[in-house]
Amino acid sequence: MKESILNKGVAQIHIAVLLFGFAGLFGKFLSCSPLYIVLGRTVFASIALFLHAHFFSRTSFFIFEKKKLFFFILQGILLAVHWFTFFYSIQVSSVAIGLITFSTFPLFVTFIEPPVFKEKLKIIDVFTAGIVFIGILLVIPDFDFSNNITKGGFFGIISGFTFAVLALVNRKNARIADPVTVAFYQNFFAAVFLLLPIALMRVKSPQLIDLPSLIFLGVVCTALAHTLFIKSLSIIRAQTAAVIAGLEPVYGIILAFFMLNEIPGTRTLTGGLIIIGTTLFAGIMTQAKES
16 A cells, blocks of 8 residues: 555656646646736646635735745745746747756756755765756857857856746745745736736737647646645655656657657757766665765
8 A cells, every 4th residue: 555655746746747747848838928828827837726725726826025025036036937937938938958957956956055055065066966967068059149049048147047046045944834835925926917017018928829838737737736846745755856856858858759859969969968968877876865
């Protein structure tokens, strides 16, 4: 019985990570501005999370404490910037470039986390970060921003950086509320934050035909994926979840190959293998030490 429950948790997180990887393809499926892609994603995710909490988990979403609201707003802004740069990276380059360069976020966590939480920087973490940096140099061919691969890689790295900061903020305030409430408010305030740049900038808006894709992106690839991910954490170890989450770019690149006929170049694949492989190895080693 215990093994079957564990297998259920592993299956849930693999489905969640597959959906996270699939979300990247919408940067190519949709021709509208990434601002609208993220707005649609966050609005429909917020609605789905609210309904799920209200009818299934009976979670109360009404938060009036100033400290909690401040951090929810901060998390929403970080999430909006993270997803905008992520989809923009994919639109100007490819799904593989966007996902691989986003996967550099552990590199930023390595150097930001110790001073924030007053922890010692480990030599092995510096070593793995150096290997990840080599992978980045392989993925990005040069530093000429007229090259779409370079531009996409740059914004993918910004996406990874903002995700790292978001992850650390989430860790800092892990007990501020239950995970579903946090996910709801992050998406809600991300949507609110995006209204201003959309109002001020002339960007390509979505067409009516894009609506089903935006709903699917928000409800299935975001709300459902987050719910499955959170549920799996009650069954499997967080470190195991982190290792499996490292497969997101692998799933995304495979889906892009079959659905978009995107075939990454040799340099991209080599750099991607170095980045993803190093991240997975570091996660497995950490898990082994904590066992």
